[in-house]
Amino acid sequence: MKALYPGSFDPVTNGHLDVIKRIAKLYDEIIIAVLLNKSKEEFIPLQDRLKLIKESVEGIKNVSIETFSGLTVEYAKSKRANVIIRGLRAPSDFEYELEMSQINYFLSDGLETVFIMTNPKYSFIRSSRVKEVASLGGNVKELVPAPVYKYLYQKMGLNNL
Ligand code: PNS
Numbered sequence: 001m002k003a004l005y006p007g008s009f010d011p012v013t014n015g016h017l018d019v020i021k022r023i024a025k026l027y028d029e030i031i032i033a034v035l036l037n038k039s040k041e042e043f044i045p046l047q048d049r050l051k052l053i054k055e056s057v058e059g060i061k062n063v064s065i066e067t068f069s070g071l072t073v074e075y076a077k078s079k080r081a082n083v084i085i086r087g088l089r090a091p092s093d094f095e096y097e098l099e100m101s102q103i104n105y106f107l108s109d110g111l112e113t114v115f116i117m118t119n120p121k122y123s124f125i126r127s128s129r130v131k132e133v134a135s136l137g138g139n140v141k142e143l144v145p146a147p148v149y150k151y152l153y154q155k156m157g158l159n160n161l
């Protein structure tokens with residue numbers, strides 16, 4: 001079975017990585033699908049984001065990283081993915097994710113979304129919070145994979161290494 005894990009990954013966090021490690025045990029093949037979103041302002045340029053994901057998932061053999069634009073379900077179909085994966089951190093995520101899974105189910109004629117509950121250790125981590133904390137000089141070392149932390153340190157000049 002092939003699973004598509006779509007997202008912005010701007011940047012990839014320890015929460016994402018935990019989901020990736022767990023789904024890599026459940027499915028034969030994982031495609032991490034990074035959305036090329038022209039309307040959403042990016043914090044980390046796409047090429048750097050891809051490199052950081054690649055470095056963060058090193059050693060997980062059944063994972064590949066791709067980019068996509070347009071509808072997730074169309075991309076999933078083109079890749080012959082059997083399921084879409086989304087992580088749920090808290091009940092507040094549920095409403096948005098429920099709606100998205102339902103529209104995706106409708107649009108795709110039955111492609112299932114499978115939800116993974118975030119490890120409570122990471123349930124407060126979201127990329128936007130990482131960006132804000134990092135931009136203001138806070139320490140995000142425990143929140144992101146080491147390559148991301150290093151990148152943020154070099155880019156933002158954090159002094160908490
Ligand atoms: O990491 P994110 O930002 O929470 O990921 C959101 C993402 C990329 C999964 C979602 O915005 C998405 O699927 N965008 C592609 C367009 C689409 O298919 N939208 C859902 C149906 S309207």
